[in-house]
Amino acid sequence: MSATMSANPVPAPSWTARLSGFVRPGGMGRSMAHVGGATALAQVIGLAVLPLVSRHLGPVAFGQFGLFFTLATTMAAAGPLGLPEAMLAARRWSEALALLGAALRAVFLMGLVCAGLTYVCLRYDLFGTASLPDWVWPAMAPVVWLISLAMVFQIWLVRRRRFTALAGAYVSQGLLRGGSQVGGAVAAPGLGWLVLLGSELLGRASTVLVMAAPARREILTACRIDRRRWTAAVRRYWRFPAFRTPSMLANNLAAGLPLFLLASAFGAHDVGDFAFMMGIVVGPIGFMQRAVGDVFLGEFAARRRRSAAEARSLLVRTAGALLGLALPATLVLGAFGPLLFATVFGHAWRGAGVLAAAYAPAFLANLVVAPLGGVLNVANRPGYKLMVDLAGIAALLAAFALARGAGLDAARTTLAFAVASVGAYALYFILVMRAAGAVGNVPAPAAVVVPRPPAGDPPA
Numbered sequence: 464m465s466a467t468m469s470a471n472p473v474p475a476p477s478w479t480a481r482l483s484g485f486v487r488p489g490g491m492g493r494s495m496a497h498v499g500g501a502t503a504l505a506q507v508i509g510l511a512v513l514p515l516v517s518r519h520l521g522p523v524a525f526g527q528f529g530l531f532f533t534l535a536t537t538m539a540a541a542g543p544l545g546l547p548e549a550m551l552a553a554r555r556w557s558e559a560l561a562l563l564g565a566a567l568r569a570v571f572l573m574g575l576v577c578a579g580l581t582y583v584c585l586r587y588d589l590f591g592t593a594s595l596p597d598w599v600w601p602a603m604a605p606v607v608w609l610i611s612l613a614m615v616f617q618i619w620l621v622r623r624r625r626f627t628a629l630a631g632a633y634v635s636q637g638l639l640r641g642g643s644q645v646g647g648a649v650a651a652p653g654l655g656w657l658v659l660l661g662s663e664l665l666g667r668a669s670t671v672l673v674m675a676a677p678a679r680r681e682i683l684t685a686c687r688i689d690r691r692r693w694t695a696a697v698r699r700y701w702r703f704p705a706f707r708t709p710s711m712l713a714n715n716l717a718a719g720l721p722l723f724l725l726a727s728a729f730g731a732h733d734v735g736d737f738a739f740m741m742g743i744v745v746g747p748i749g750f751m752q753r754a755v756g757d758v759f760l761g762e763f764a765a766r767r768r769r770s771a772a773e774a775r776s777l778l779v780r781t782a783g784a785l786l787g788l789a790l791p792a793t794l795v796l797g798a799f800g801p802l803l804f805a806t807v808f809g810h811a812w813r814g815a816g817v818l819a820a821a822y823a824p825a826f827l828a829n830l831v832v833a834p835l836g837g838v839l840n841v842a843n844r845p846g847y848k849l850m851v852d853l854a855g856i857a858a859l860l861a862a863f864a865l866a867r868g869a870g871l872d873a874a875r876t877t878l879a880f881a882v883a884s885v886g887a888y889a890l891y892f893i894l895v896m897r898a899a900g901a902v903g904n905v906p907a908p909a910a911v912v913v914p915r916p917p918a919g920d921p922p923a
Contacts, residue, residue, distance in 0.1 A: 504634055508641040513743065517808040519648040520655060522735025522815075527594055527656035529738025530726060532663060533719035534590060535606045538577040540715040542611025544569040545707030547618035548840035549700040551764060561696035563619060564685035568693075570611040578604040591726025591734075602660075609667040616674035617757070624761045625677055632673040640666030706846045713852030717859060717887070721880045724863045725873060733814070733873040740804070740815040740822070744796070748830050755785065756834035764841045775899045782835060782892075789830040797823035821878040828888035835895050842898040851894060855887035 546566035553559040581600040584592050613632075620628050640662045647658035675682060697704065722741070726734045759781050767774040796803070797820050804816025839847050862879040871879065 508637040512641040512645045516648045519652040523731045524655040525739040526735035528659040537715040539607045539610035540711035542570045542573040545703040547615050549703035561693045564688040565693040566615045574604040574607040577607040590723040612671045621761045628677045632670045635669040635673050636666040639669045710849035717855040720859045729873050736815040740819040752834045760837035785831045793827040818877045822881045825881040825884035828885045832888045832892045844898040847894040851891040858883035
């Protein structure tokens with residue numbers, strides 16, 4: 464009897480059973496729809512106000528804001544020192560809680576460091592920042608704090624699968640940012656890029672508050688963990704500060720490098736066009752990445768703890784779905800970008816549409832691959848992402864050197880950046896698949912003990 468039973472494997476669930484589990488309340492499909500709907504609403508709000516804002520604020524304002532905020536997001540990558548991703552990889556609740564406390568401490572310190580680095584950039588005109596006023600460097604600390612705290616709380620909520628809170632945070636950010644942009648642009652257009660900066664800060668602050676609300680007890684507990692315990696957790700997960708921090712810096716530098724390089728070679732109008740089109744296209748892509756990536760990552764991490772094969776299957780299906788969604792939109796942008804931008808935002812922004820069409824291949828690769836990148840953290844392979852980021856920076860610098868040597872204009876230089884980015888994303892996807900294949904072979908670090916820990920993650 465036992466031999467017969469062992470020879471007959473349990474039949475795989477039917478496709479109807481899998482679909483039912485996917486869309487049931489609390490299932491992955493429902494969570495994606497919930498978070499995706501919220502992010503879509505936030506983006507609709509943002510896009511709805513831009514035709515009005517773009518008629519009051521010109522390319523120079525968008526260029527200045529783009530330079531400052533790209534510099535902020537680049538440096539903010541080092542804020543939590545890679546510890547949020549370590550929280551996701553931690554197998555025990557006590558480990559994750561100790562890492563949360565360490566991340567919050569790191570954010571405060573790194574905000575001050577980033578303000579000092581901003582002063583150096585302004586003093587020596589690094590990254591094309593000559594167009595920014597010298598007095599803005601103290602503002603970098605609160606900007607970095609808000610960006611970094613949002614990163615920490617987002618990963619914490621992903622671990623807890625509190626996707627409703629994530630959805631509320633994205634909607635809140637869209638409402639406050641969009642409303643303040645319209646009010647500031649209409650009432651005080653003379654403030655220029657400061658209207659955009661103030662609106663972004665309001666939106667980010669609301670995101671942090673909404674994300675922190677459902678986790679306030681855990682945050683307070685994490686802040687009370689003594690130094691010996693959270694430093695022990697950091698030592699056990701040292702790969703994340705050692706690899707993930709430089710990787711995130713390199714990743715954000717690679718994302719902002721085209722803008723910095725264009726600022727060093729072309730005029731304020733071209734820089735403003737590029738910054739504007741990146742805000743139009745990259746913003747919605749980033750929100751959709753979080754909508755899909757947050758849910759996918761939470762599900763992948765949970766399935767990984769049960770079965771490596773099940774986790775790999777989820778990865779492949781998600782990549783195919785992303786490609787099916789992204790390809791039609793990318794083709795439309797590449798073919799009709801100039802017409803779309805001129806019609807919606809005014810003829811003055813036709814040049815931004817030209818740059819958007821040139822950069823469309825990079826948008827496609829980004830939307831398909833980037834939401835899957837969290838697999839490297841779950842698989843405890845942060846070094847792979849560093850390889851991708853360094854390769855991306857090298858490819859962008861090479862593309863810029865070739866474009867300048869050939870005397871290409873801003874549009875053709877942007878196309879060269881897109882080709883370089885597609886190559887980097889291809890390498891990224893290969894390494895994600897490799898990490899997913901090895902995900903079951905990663906040894907679990909030892910646990911960190913904190914007072915009265917739960918047996919595992921408490922119910923979400």
